[in-house]
Amino acid sequence: MKLSGIATVFCSFVGLAGLMIQPALAGDKDKMMMLVKYEISDGPAIKAINKSLTGKPGDPKKGEDLMANRKKGNCFACHMISSLAAKAKDNPKKYADMGEIGPPLDGVAGRYTEGELRMMLVDSHKVFPDTIMPSFYRNTGFTRIKGKFKGKTVLKAQEVEDILSLLKTFK
Numbered sequence: 001m002k003l004s005g006i007a008t009v010f011c012s013f014v015g016l017a018g019l020m021i022q023p024a025l026a027g028d029k030d031k032m033m034m035l036v037k038y039e040i041s042d043g044p045a046i047k048a049i050n051k052s053l054t055g056k057p058g059d060p061k062k063g064e065d066l067m068a069n070r071k072k073g074n075c076f077a078c079h080m081i082s083s084l085a086a087k088a089k090d091n092p093k094k095y096a097d098m099g100e101i102g103p104p105l106d107g108v109a110g111r112y113t114e115g116e117l118r119m120m121l122v123d124s125h126k127v128f129p130d131t132i133m134p135s136f137y138r139n140t141g142f143t144r145i146k147g148k149f150k151g152k153t154v155l156k157a158q159e160v161e162d163i164l165s166l167l168k169t170f171k
Contacts, residue, residue: 035137035138035139035153035157036053036054036157038051038053038122039051040119040126041115043112043113043115043116043119044113044116045111045112045113045116046112046116046119046120046127047116047119047126047127048113048115048116048118048119049115049118049119049122050113050114050115050118051115052118052161053118053122053137053157053158053160053161054157054158054161056158056161057161057165058158058160058161058162058163058164058165058166059162059165060162060165060166060168060169062159062162063162063163063164063165063166063167064084064166066155066159066162066163067081067084067163067166068094068095072154072155072159073136073154073155073159073163075105075163076095076097076098076099077097077099077101078099078100078101078102078132078133079098079099079102079103079104079105080098080099080100080104080105080106081098081104081105081106081170082104082106083106083170084098085098101132102133105167105170106170107170107171108167108170109167109168109169109170109171110170110171114164114168117164117167117168118160118161118164120133121136121137121155121160121163121164122135122136122137122138122160123135123137123138124136134154136153136154136155136160137153137154137155137157137160138153139151139152139153
């Protein structure tokens with residue numbers, strides 16, 4: 001799918017903003033955040049991380065809040081989720097501005113396995129090299145990153161699991 005010039009600029013901005021938003025770990029800015037080790041394997045359709053990053057179940061309510069949070073997941077900037085968009089009447093600040101740049105997330109759990117969805121959240125570029133979606137649990141390999149964000153991830157490992165727990169409900 002080709003985007004118009006304006007959409008391409010917007011997508012580039014959204015993707016860059018996703019890489020420069022508030023880091024997941026506050027603290028010593030000179031220390032690189034240590035990532036939980038994970039293994040990438042082949043899933044039925046795409047690469048996957050089949051094992052939980054934390055060994056703990058995710059919380060779908062926390063996942064929903066992270067997806068709406070402009071300094072964390074900010075998933076709604078690009079993705080439409082019909083079941084959550086229906087909540088816009090009661091909470092327009094949180095739900096009204098869902099995007100249509102990325103694919104709708106309705107039914108995403110029926111299209112991909114849990115491990116494949118985790119892989120997309122952790123490092124979307126390993127799955128879709130040309131995507132503008134940020135890699136939310138990666139701390140190296142970026143370009144033009146402001147100093148205070150270097151070596152940090154957007155989401156913590158448990159936050160990845162929280163968002164994943166919500167995504168798994170979209171069947």
